Amino acid sequence: xxxxxxxxxxxxxxxxxxxxxxxxxxxxxxxxxxxxxxxxxxxxxxxxxxxxxxxxxxxxxxxxxxxxxxxxxxxxxxxxxxxxxxxxxxxxxxxxxxxxxxxxxxxxxxxxxxxxxxxxxxxxxxxxxxxxxxxxxxxxxxxxxxxxxxxxxxxxxxxxxxxxxxxxxxxxxxxxxxxxxxxxxxxxxxxxxxxxxxxxxxxxxxxxxxxxxxxxxxxxxxxxxxxxxxxxxxxxxxxxxxxxxxxxxxxxxxxxxxxxxx
Amino acid sequence: xxxxxxxxxxxxxxxxxxxxxxxxxxxxxxxxxxxxxxxxxxxxxxxxxxxxxxxxxxxxxxxxxxxxxxxxxxxxxxxxxxxxxxxxxxxxxxxxxxxxxxxxxxxxxxxxxxxxxxxxxxxxxxxxxxxxxxxxxxxxxxxxxxxxxxxxxxxxxxxxxxxxxxxxxxxxxxxxxxxxxxxxxxxxxxxxxxxxxxxxxxxxxxxxxxxxxxxxxxxxxxxxxxxxxxxxxxxxxxxxxxxxxxxxxxxxxxxxxxxxxxxxxxxxxxxxxxxxxxxxxxxxxxxxxxxxxxxxxxxxxxxxxxxxxxxxxxxxxxxxxxxxxxxxxxxxxxxxxxxxxxxxxxxxxxxxxxxxxxxxxxxxxxxxxxxxxxxxxxxxxxxxxxxxxxxxxxxxxxxxxxxxxxxxxxxxxxxxxxxxxxxxxxxxxxxxxxxxxxxxxxxxxxxxxxxxxxxxxxxxxxxxxxxxxxxxxxxxxxxxxxxxxxxxxxxxxxxxxxxxxxxxxxxxxxxxxxxxxxxxxxxxxxxxxxxxxxxxxxxxxxxxxxxxxxxxxxxxxxxxxxxxxxxxxxxxxxxxxxxxxxxxxxxxxxxxxxxxxxxxxxxxxxxxxxxxxxxxxxxxxxxxxxxxxxxxxxxxx
Numbered sequence: 037x038x039x040x041x042x043x044x045x046x047x048x049x050x051x052x053x054x055x056x057x058x059x060x061x062x063x064x065x066x067x068x069x070x071x072x073x074x075x076x077x078x079x080x081x082x083x084x085x086x087x088x089x090x091x092x093x094x095x096x097x098x099x100x101x102x103x104x105x106x107x108x109x110x111x112x113x114x115x116x117x118x119x120x121x122x123x124x125x126x127x128x129x130x131x132x133x134x135x136x137x138x139x140x141x142x143x144x145x146x147x148x149x150x151x152x153x154x155x156x157x158x159x160x161x162x163x164x165x166x167x168x169x170x171x172x173x174x175x176x177x178x179x180x181x182x183x184x185x186x187x188x189x190x191x192x193x194x195x196x197x198x199x200x201x202x203x204x205x206x207x208x209x210x211x212x213x214x215x216x217x218x219x220x221x222x223x224x225x226x227x228x229x230x231x232x233x234x235x236x237x238x239x240x241x242x243x244x245x246x247x248x249x250x251x252x253x254x255x256x257x258x259x260x261x262x263x264x265x266x267x268x269x270x271x272x273x274x275x276x277x278x279x280x281x282x283x284x285x286x287x288x289x290x291x292x293x294x295x296x297x298x
Numbered sequence: 299x300x301x302x303x304x305x306x307x308x309x310x311x312x313x314x315x316x317x318x319x320x321x322x323x324x325x326x327x328x329x330x331x332x333x334x335x336x337x338x339x340x341x342x343x344x345x346x347x348x349x350x351x352x353x354x355x356x357x358x359x360x361x362x363x364x365x366x367x368x369x370x371x372x373x374x375x376x377x378x379x380x381x382x383x384x385x386x387x388x389x390x391x392x393x394x395x396x397x398x399x400x401x402x403x404x405x406x407x408x409x410x411x412x413x414x415x416x417x418x419x420x421x422x423x424x425x426x427x428x429x430x431x432x433x434x435x436x437x438x439x440x441x442x443x444x445x446x447x448x449x450x451x452x453x454x455x456x457x458x459x460x461x462x463x464x465x466x467x468x469x470x471x472x473x474x475x476x477x478x479x480x481x482x483x484x485x486x487x488x489x490x491x492x493x494x495x496x497x498x499x500x501x502x503x504x505x506x507x508x509x510x511x512x513x514x515x516x517x518x519x520x521x522x523x524x525x526x527x528x529x530x531x532x533x534x535x536x537x538x539x540x541x542x543x544x545x546x547x548x549x550x551x552x553x554x555x556x557x558x559x560x561x562x563x564x565x566x567x568x569x570x571x572x573x574x575x576x577x578x579x580x581x582x583x584x585x586x587x588x589x590x591x592x593x594x595x596x597x598x599x600x601x602x603x604x605x606x607x608x609x610x611x612x613x614x615x616x617x618x619x620x621x622x623x624x625x626x627x628x629x630x631x632x633x634x635x636x637x638x639x640x641x642x643x644x645x646x647x648x649x650x651x652x653x654x655x656x657x658x659x660x661x662x663x664x665x666x667x668x669x670x671x672x673x674x675x676x677x678x679x680x681x682x683x684x685x686x687x688x689x690x691x692x693x694x695x696x697x698x699x700x701x702x703x704x705x706x707x708x709x710x711x712x713x714x715x716x717x718x719x720x721x722x723x724x725x726x727x728x729x730x731x732x733x734x735x736x737x738x739x740x741x742x743x744x745x746x747x748x749x750x751x752x753x754x755x756x757x758x759x760x761x762x763x764x765x766x767x768x769x770x771x772x773x774x775x776x777x778x779x780x781x782x783x784x785x786x787x788x789x790x791x792x793x794x795x796x797x798x799x800x801x802x803x804x805x806x807x808x809x810x811x812x813x814x815x816x817x818x819x820x821x822x823x824x825x826x827x828x829x830x831x832x833x834x835x836x837x838x839x840x841x842x843x844x845x846x847x848x849x850x851x852x853x854x855x856x857x858x859x860x861x862x863x864x865x866x867x868x869x870x871x872x873x874x875x876x877x878x879x880x881x882x883x884x885x886x887x888x889x890x891x892x893x894x895x896x897x898x899x900x901x902x903x904x905x906x907x908x909x910x911x912x913x914x915x916x917x918x919x920x921x922x923x924x925x926x927x928x929x930x931x932x933x934x935x
Binding site: 037050051066068069070072073076077080083084086087088089091093094095096097098099100101102103116118119123124125127148149152154155156158159162163164165166167168169170171172173174175176177178179181182183184185188189191192195196198199222223226228229 | 345348349352363364365366367368370372373382384420422423424425426427428429431432433434435436437438439440456457459461462463466469470471473474476477483485508535537538539571572574575576577579580678679682683685748749752796798799840842843847848849850851
């Protein structure tokens with residue numbers, strides 16, 4: 037194990053105020069430590085000096101809860117591919133490095149404090165339609181619905197999304213399309229999710245727009261930044277599902293009006 | 299006080315259906331007049347909140363994370379058990395029940411375990427209907443794998459992230475109900491206290507972790523679904539935020555804390571690498587389906603590279619000691635065997651605190667591709683953390699604190715002795731006895747949330763006039779003032795040491811004296827040392843920042859303050875239980891390294907009551923009777 041001497045430029049901000057970068061020296065950081073453990077060491081030193089530590093979101097520290105959310109040297113979750121910040125280790129850095137540490141930046145993710153941002157927009161999107169309407173206790177036997185392995189595996193690929201928001205932070209438009217398409221894609225491709233596929237697709241996309249996320253212009257930075265490697269082909273599928281659902285809605289709406297319905 | 303567990307009469311297999319039949323119903327029109335407060339949004343909390351809302355109750359749900367989807371159930375890797383017998387390998391409700399009672403070393407309540415086994419099959423149906431993408435076979439049916447302590451293959455899984463997929467399923471059900479207006483969700487909101495009015499839990503005090511605002515919420519019943527207390531050890535596989543605060547606060551308001559000394563040390567975790575370490579990472583038990591655990595036969599070989607140690611010089615100690623279960627021996631037994639090998643000087647890696655988990659044979663047999671399909675994300679995680687590849691050389695693993703079987707005491711209806719306070723999932727004590735089998739935690743969380751509480755809450759609620767107590771009651775005012783005073787005390791303390799430094803010190807002490815092996819001298823010493831450390835904490839802790847904004851140090855301070863008190867009860871329980879069972883290993887009580895139970899004197903639940911003096915808790919006992927499974931020496935040989 038060796039020790040690294042690092043220079044940090046860390047974003048500091050209080051809610052509702054403007055922020056700034058603070059220069060923090062971080063000498064003698066063990067290279068076996070994770071990035072968040074490096075932050076712990078830095079915070080411990082700040083506290084010893086009577087200063088306020090850097091606030092950041094984190095919880096499971098095993099790459100699955102999706103809480104950690106730093107922009108490291110301009111890249112969400114840092115330089116290592118398919119890795120969350122908590123799973124990034126200091127052996128990926130060299131002594132003498134300067135590291136820029138910022139919150140995920142998007143107007144739909146307002147800063148709460150320092151590196152903590154408000155990602156509740158993601159929750160509201162899923163509340164709008166990210167579910168199968170089934171009551172507890174009303175389910176048929178699990179093997180009554182046979183699902184081919186290929187279909188199940190594809191749904192699982194989409195389901196791996198941990199809802200961290202790196203896709204939004206990586207996108208120049210702050211688009212949430214990768215996230216929304218993964219959520220829609222999982223349920224839309226399974227037989228259980230088919231009956232309310234159109235309704236779900238429209239609800240998710242409309243809430244996404246309402247939250248202020250930007251449009252997708254197919255640059256695919258999201259896929260490159262995604263710690264779970266979610267593929268942009270889900271965006272293609274969502275666009276297709278949306279086109280079908282919107283068309284059906286327009287057509288059915290027209291027909292209902294013609295028939296004197298609502 | 300006498301303990302009434304309210305176990306229904308009748309034969310074991312009929313108790314739950316009879317109880318459901320006999321339970322009172324509330325008419326749909328009246329249900330919406332009742333408010334239920336659900337604290338925690340993991341598997342138990344989300345499932346309960348969603349289902350109660352479906353039934354028509356008004357639900358408020360709280361979590362300290364920024365989204366209910368991040369509760370720590372998310373991190374469960376391996377799988378969930380259910381007695382589906384899709385493999386036709388002889389599984390049944392009775393066998394799952396039997397395995398769980400035996401796995402818990404005959405210290406669980408039989409009737410609860412039987413109910414758990416019965417509803418296990420409904421859970422899988424429910425999750426599949428929600429769109430949980432379980433692993434499947436080519437024919438389209440569900441796939442299974444094996445887990446420790448069982449000789450059948452009954453574990454359903456979704457790659458190495460079953461917990462995330464099940465939680466996303468429960469979260470989607472919760473979202474459906476939030477959207478419908480049945481559930482009000484409070485994220486980034488931490489519970490600081492329970493409000494008790496005339497002996498009934500009627501509300502909670504919370505702190506908004508963004509604005510710092512401390513508020514009260516009244517309800518007709520309170521559900522604690524707040525997980526376990528493994529972080530009392532500081533280093534554990536738990537998420538950083540996991541804490542004992544909700545259950546401990548309830549305990550101090552009168553709820554019994556049962557069997558705190560039953561803690562689970564998981565055998566397969568990545569070893570500690572330095573004193574900066576913040577948590578330990580689990581490598582799923584499912585790896586033991588294909589991985590073989592070994593250490594060198596001779597201590598002299600312990601420093602050598604694994605490839606330099608020939609087959610005949612290796613000791614596959616689990617296969618040797620427990621031939622019928624081999625590498626799938628239960629967690630407590632596998633952990634102790636690893637410790638024994640390391641204590642023997644045969645441990646590998648830095649500090650000699652590690653054993654090998656070797657996949658060479660499985661890779662030879664099935665190919666690396668198949669192994670990667672089964673456990674790819676676990677191998678990746680191992681490589682990220684250690685910088686080594688588990689495909690090229692054996693993984694190094696060591697036991698770590700993982701789960702806590704103890705928790706608040708509950709009756710068959712999941713209600714604590716404190717009326718109206720219900721406790722679900724890991725936060726209660728009831729189903730796993732002294733050791734939990736792998737893939738059973740997810741099963742219990744969802745069983746409690748989806749299928750048990752929706753039935754068992756009604757008998758309490760019918761006795762209550764809905765909305766009778768409001769936040770204008772003086773008890774709410776008092777609890778609110780207490781919470782504010784405590785917060786201010788942290789902020790105004792002019793100490794020198796960080797919260798973490800105290801937490802680490804407490805954790806080391808508890809791990810050392812009340813970890814994998816415990817004895818009278820060590821426990822007595824810890825019981826003396828903990829109050830001293832607690833006093834130093836209150837005198838010398840430094841909490842920077844303010845109370846009216848996000849302040850992670852302040853959040854941690856409140857949690858560590860509660861761990862400082864809880865740790866003493868943990869050690870007292872371990873000292874009082876003069877036997878070894880499951881995860882509780884007293885070195886004085888053993889037979890050739892195996893647990894030696896004392897059924898004559900300790901076949902009971904230790905339900906501790908807060909007496910007003912932390913040093914002198916009152917012990918209440920619930921005797922355990924076994925009608926169906928005969929008390930026997932637990933053997934996996």
